[in-house]
Amino acid sequence: EVQLVQSGAEVKKPGESLKISCKGSGYSFTSYWIGWVRQMPGKGLEWMGIIYPSDSDTKYSPSFQGQVTISADKSITTAYLHWNSLKASDSAMYYCARGGSYSGYWGQGTLVTVSS
Amino acid sequence: EIVLTQSPGTLSLSPGERATLSCRASQSVGSRYLAWYQQKSGQAPRLLIYGASSRATGIPDRFSGSGSGTDFTLTISRLEPEDFVVYYCQQYGNSPYTFGQGTKLEI
Numbered sequence: 001e002v003q004l005v006q007s008g009a010e011v012k013k014p015g016e017s018l019k020i021s022c023k024g025s026g027y028s029f030t031s032y033w034i035g036w037v038r039q040m041p042g043k044g045l046e047w048m049g050i051i052y053p054s055d056s057d058t059k060y061s062p063s064f065q066g067q068v069t070i071s072a073d074k075s076i077t078t079a080y081l082h083w084n085s086l087k088a089s090d091s092a093m094y095y096c097a098r099g100g101s102y103s104g105y106w107g108q109g110t111l112v113t114v115s116s
Numbered sequence: 117e118i119v120l121t122q123s124p125g126t127l128s129l130s131p132g133e134r135a136t137l138s139c140r141a142s143q144s145v146g147s148r149y150l151a152w153y154q155q156k157s158g159q160a161p162r163l164l165i166y167g168a169s170s171r172a173t174g175i176p177d178r179f180s181g182s183g184s185g186t187d188f189t190l191t192i193s194r195l196e197p198e199d200f201v202v203y204y205c206q207q208y209g210n211s212p213y214t215f216g217q218g219t220k221l222e223i
Contacts, residue, residue: 035213037161045153045161045204045215061212062117095160101208102151104172106160 002026004034004096004107011113012086019082020110022096029077030054033100036070036081039109040092050100051079086114118142118207120216127221135192137219139205144185146209152181152190153204155218161204165190195221 007021022034035050049060053072060070069082079096091114097103119142129135139150148168153161163172165181168188178193192199200223205216 037215044218045155045206047206047213047215049212059211061214063212097161101149101213102163102166102206103161104163104166106162109160 002098002105004098004105006094006096006107006110009111009113011115013116014088014114015085016114017082017084018086018112019080020094020112022079022081022107024077024079024098027098030074032098034072034079035097035099035103036068036079037095037097038064038092039095048081048094052100053077053079086112088114088116090114117212118145118210118214120205120207120214122203122205122216122219124219125217127219128223129195129221130223131195131197133195135190135195135199135221137190137192137203137221139183139188139190139216141186141188141207144209145207148184149207149209150181150183150188151206151208152179153206154199154201155204156198156201164203192221197223 003025005023033050036048038046048064051058051070053074072079093109095109096107098105121140123138150168152165155161169181180191202218
């Protein structure tokens with residue numbers, strides 16, 4: 001069974017760093033792209049970017065380029081989304097999803113709250 | 117970047133009726149690189165349709181997709197009570213693979 005299990009909710013202060021994770025199982029982790037999608041409170045879905053774990057090839061949306069870093073550790077079948085310096089506007093639900101195009105498998109979401 | 121515009125923003129119908137949701141792209145998404153998702157409150161999105169018209173595994177046949185190029189449609193033939201949630205289209209013809217803003221289906 002394909003599963004994507006994300007790390008738990010986070011509460012951070014502005015300016016802090018954060019890395020959230022997404023562990024894939026039940027499939028060949030290096031054979032599929034994994035992407036990240038943001039959903040701000042009460043809003044729609046925003047495509048952030050994707051990574052191919054086999055060679056770490058990464059594509060970002062221009063809206064998120066330079067704001068976040070997507071990475072993966074294929075040895076532990078885990079993808080990451082990293083912020084160096086959080087802003088209040090980063091408060092949102094973040095989903096990982098398998099697939100470099102459409103996504104049939106999604107993680108359960110990680111809620112990130114940034115507040116002073 | 118391709119912008120997807122979904123209409124209407126909210127669609128009010130009754131169980132048993134037919135729903136037609138539209139997704140229009142600012143430029144061609146490359147034939148049929150269009151997916152539809154359903155999202156229930158507090159849950160991750162669920163893939164309904166990919167390739168504009170192919171149903172994902174386990175999706176009831178009352179859901180169907182059509183269209184190509186810049187104009188796409190999701191049709192729900194006979195609405196069930198659990199269908200009254202939010203629907204998103206996504207294009208994956210050109211990176212970034214953008215989503216529409218969503219259509220809320222309400223009773």
